[in-house]
Amino acid sequence: MQGFDAAREAGGDEIAIFAAASEGFSKANINATIAESLARFDPVAEAARQMNIPMRGYISCITDCPYDGDVAPSQVVEVAKSLDALGCYEVSLGDTLGHSTPEKIDAVLAAVRDALPDVTFAGHYHDTAGRALENMEVSLSHGLRVFDAAIGGLGGCPYAPGAAGNVATGAVHQSLTELGYDTGLDAASLDIASDFVHSIRVPHGL
Numbered sequence: 001m002q003g004f005d006a007a008r009e010a011g012g013d014e015i016a017i018f019a020a021a022s023e024g025f026s027k028a029n030i031n032a033t034i035a036e037s038l039a040r041f042d043p044v045a046e047a048a049r050q051m052n053i054p055m056r057g058y059i060s061c062i063t064d065c066p067y068d069g070d071v072a073p074s075q076v077v078e079v080a081k082s083l084d085a086l087g088c089y090e091v092s093l094g095d096t097l098g099h100s101t102p103e104k105i106d107a108v109l110a111a112v113r114d115a116l117p118d119v120t121f122a123g124h125y126h127d128t129a130g131r132a133l134e135n136m137e138v139s140l141s142h143g144l145r146v147f148d149a150a151i152g153g154l155g156g157c158p159y160a161p162g163a164a165g166n167v168a169t170g171a172v173h174q175s176l177t178e179l180g181y182d183t184g185l186d187a188a189s190l191d192i193a194s195d196f197v198h199s200i201r202v203p204h205g206l
Helices: 002-009 023-030 034-050 073-086 102-115 132-140 169-178 187-200
Strands: 015-020 055-060 090-095 121-125
Touching: 002 034, 015 023, 015 034, 015 073, 023 034, 023 055, 034 055, 034 073, 055 073, 073 090, 073 102, 090 102, 102 121, 102 132, 121 132, 132 169, 169 187
Parallel strands: 015 055, 055 090, 090 121
Antiparallel strands: none
């Protein structure tokens, strides 16, 4: 609730809650089990409902966890059900390590789409192994049309050792454009922003 109150004071008109599909990552990242993290979200979700503030949900480590290893699609389904029940208008599925493959993403999406056909899902793919765009492409075949991205591939997580940042916005724009989609983004502006980000990077990243 401290974060929610701070967001409101700053003029935020939308909030996000972050859960994980693996117990190991949940404990390392927020010092709580999955169940404990979901319980913490209850008052936030209630406040958001009362104030009519949209709430987006995130699920980390949907296929691989640095602490627990492989993550079963059924674990992702259960967390997604909880976030949907809390009132999230969209659930973003995160390959936090960036080690996933199109085959793994396909299995997770098949499971969540089968269990929750009316939920809107998004893809959040880090690019550690260079497969983020491939994972995005298989996601398109499951009906996903929203993907998180970061200018210059910024990002990463201290509790996901070795993980690179989120897939670069420019790369996503180029890939989707080549596939025939209109992103509504301006390539020249993306290049300018990316050049700026790279010009201010410190040796170990931002």
